[in-house]
Amino acid sequence: MSPLPLARRNKTSADNQPPLPTWGPAETVSLASRVRDSDPDEPWDLVVVGAGITGAGIARDAAMRGLRVLVLDANDIAFGTSSRSSRLIHGGVRYLEQGQIGLVYEALRERHRLKNIAPHLVTPAQFLFPAYRGDRLPLWKLRIGLSLYDALSLYQSRGHQTLGPKACREREPLLAAEGLSGAVSYEDGVTDDARLTLTTLQSARRYGAEVLTYAPVVRLARETVGERDLQVAYLRDETRVFAQQIIVAAGPWTSERLLGDVGKRLLSLSRGIHVVMRADDVPVRQPLVIQVPNERRILFVIPWGTRTYLGTTDTAYEGDPADSSVTADDRQQLYRLIGRLLPSVDLSDQRLVSSWSGVRPLVRSVRSQKKAASGGTVELSRKHRVVENAAGILAVVGGKLTTYRAMAQEAVDLVMRRLGRKRGRCETHRFALVAGEPLTAEELKNPVLADLVNRHGPEARELARQVERDSQLGERLVQDLPYRWVEVRRAITHEGCTCIRDILRRRLPLALTDHQQGARVARQVATELTQARGGSSADIEREIAEYRDALQRETGCDPPEM
Ligand SMILES: Cc1cc2nc3c(=O)[nH]c(=O)nc-3n(C[C@H](O)[C@H](O)[C@H](O)COP(=O)(O)OP(=O)(O)OC[C@H]3O[C@@H](n4cnc5c(N)ncnc54)[C@H](O)[C@@H]3O)c2cc1C
Incomplete structure (x- = not known):
């Protein structure tokens, strides 16, 4: 289905949005059988490998521009990193320290756009970032950093506030008093990562994209079929899926197996875990940002309804990302580093409700390889890259949940040029993921x-x-x-x-x-x-x-x- 003329469509009116197609077992069986019978005479315009946030964003953008899109995922929607993040839609305060001004600017712009297109999925929250005597980032540096953060956000959210030690403890009585110099309070967003991914894909489906899960792609190739030069995704049973263009959005699974030489040493993987406790046991009043001594890393404590979650770690990872797991050492590390500042809270396995573990797909560069070799992945850039292999297959790697829409736009611009399609301005920032009037207070x-x-x-x-x-x-x-x-x-x-x-x-x-x-x-x-x-x-x-x-x-x- 091609999209309705977007320019004439009201931004949020549910009446004008294509209806949400049902997506139950019958639709899945029917799509699986159509995929099995793929016809080289009717190739998909675009096959996306991976239904994480990157693939979802690409599918939505491409479908809105009128392409026939199929998304294939080896597992479920958001099975990978996109359901295992810190769940923040943020500019990334800590990247300022690394001088990554461009990345922060882009992420803040996208934070604002996501808040507009998915207000129910991006909840603004006031984060409290305390500084203690001897911290790597003293209060004056936090103040400068957050002034820059406000400026880079073009002052679109409430500006930061600086608090002295007394005001800081009034805001958050659980914080240790000793050595506290004060805090900055600033706005960022909290989301539900898996739901954001699903809702983005639902929106793609409204515009005609199709999504088949539990369909692992084992190999990608370029083949001449009859008169046609096509890209081909092979499924496990040797089914061939034909496309004008394939784009890999396989997050931490983006590898040599899918891309050949280009996929070799493309990524550094880094594991991060979170633990969940009852809000009664960790009754913080707002999200907290906590500095890690002697490392350029921060931790978060985030209220989540009747629960609170704490994260995250950043450890180099090798192996299948599907096997990444929380270890007792990971949990102890979080308890120790966060417990220093919340001395009255019992952070221990006795209070544990649950936990999760995710793998960051970080793009390597010569510089980043040196950094990784010197110990950790904390310093590796969160920027994304679009790469292409000898068969013309594209891949989008790296990036962040927050910047997915912009990453997708860049990738789909490229696909449109490749396919020689004229119509095709990106409209993903202009239309709500779920149209309709917001619910009233009543x-x-x-x-x-x-x-x-x-x-x-x-x-x-x-x-x-x-x-x-x-x-x-x-x-x-x-x-x-x-x-x-x-x-x-x-x-x-x-x-x-x-x-x-x-x-x-x-x-x-x-x-x-x-x-x-x-x-x-x-x-x-x-x-x-x-x-x-x-x-x-x-x-x-x-x-x-x-x-x-x-x-x-x-x-x-x-x-x-x-
Ligand atoms: C601990 C942690 C905290 C983070 N916190 C934040 C945060 O707060 N804010 C933020 O903006 N970003 C955050 N990120 C980064 C963000 O989560 C990731 O950048 C993003 O989710 C990556 O999405 P993706 O779609 O590229 O990859 P994924 O979500 O991993 O999706 C890849 C998909 O490809 C599929 N796949 C793999 N191989 C194949 C195959 N052969 N055939 C078919 N399908 C395949 C997988 O099943 C998977 O569903 C965090 C990351 C981590 C690990």
Whole structure:
């Protein structure tokens, strides 16, 4: 489907946005069979390998410009780094220290744009960044840095504030008093990374893009098929998927296997973990930024409803990114470094609710290789790069969740030129990911809508209507978390879920926020999914076993019986 004429479309009016196509088991089976029967006479304009935020952004941009797009992912949407980040939409205060002014400027511009196109997914928050005697960044340096941050954001958010020690502790009584010189308070955004990725892909689907998950690409090639010179993605069963252009957005999996020589030593991988605790146990009043002694690295403590999460580490990583796991050492490192400044808080495994581990795909350069060789990946640039191999296959690597839209724009501009398409101004910053009027304060008095709005935006209204018809759908899955059964139903019918791991880890982050990691509801969710797919009771047991395995692998802890 080609997009409607964008210039005439109202920015947020839901009436003018193409409807959200259903995306349940039937659609997945039908697409899988069309992909298996790919016809070289009708190649896709663009095949994107990877459904993380980078691939999602590319798919949305390309589909809005009228290209026929197929996204293939070896796993689920946002399976990789895009569901394992610090969940911040930010300029990156710490990159100022590294002199990466251009990166900060771009990220701040994108922060502003994302807030406009996805207000329900980018929640502004006041971050408190304290300085202590002997810190690498004393208060005066923080003040200068944040003045620059305000200027680079073109003063589009509330400017920073400097607080003396007393005012700082009034804001955050948990902070250690000894040696405190004060703090700066500044605005940045918090998001739900997996949901941002899904919503971007949903928007791409509205414009006709198709997305097939659990479809690993094993090899890419350029081939002459009949009269045509095409790029070809090979799936595991040797299915060939034909495209005018292939673009790899495989995050930390972008490697020699997919790109040949160009993929060799393209990336340095760096692992970062987060731990989740109850907000009652770590009752910080706002996000905190914490300096690490003798390192150019900062840590975050972020309130998350009835939970608080803490992160992150930055350790060179080798191996399959899917196997990255939280270790006891990682957790101890966070407890020690953050505990110094929150002396009254018990940061220990006794308080642990859950944890996650992700791998950063950092672009290598000769300079960065030297830095990596000298110990860590903290200093490696978060900039992205677009590369091309001898077969003309493109790849977008590096970057940040925050800058995905701009990365996609650059890549799709290039694709449009390659394909010789004239029509094609990028419009992704002009149209909401989910169109419709924001919910009013009156509507948000409804507890169901209040729970749903942060994930669904204006579409929460439609979910609330379903709850009016069937009140059981309005129940919460777990009492102190805002996830409702209507969202499980929605995940199965409209969000392309294939297994319960998709639902309980990414559509709803129950695996990260429930201390039982969804154990009490896993069987019921598996049953609903299996019924929708037409499976058997053996499928339910298999689903549960696979979910437990995935939890074990990522958290490094034994999950509860389910
Ligand atoms: C600990 C940590 C904290 C971070 N915090 C932030 C933050 O707060 N803010 C921010 O802006 N950025 C942050 N980032 C960076 C950001 O998360 C990443 O830059 C971004 O998510 C990368 O997305 P991606 O789509 O490129 O890769 P991914 O999300 O990893 O997606 C790649 C996809 O490709 C698929 N794939 C791989 N191989 C194949 C294949 N052969 N065939 C088909 N599919 C394949 C995978 O299954 C995966 O879904 C953080 C990163 C980490 C690790």
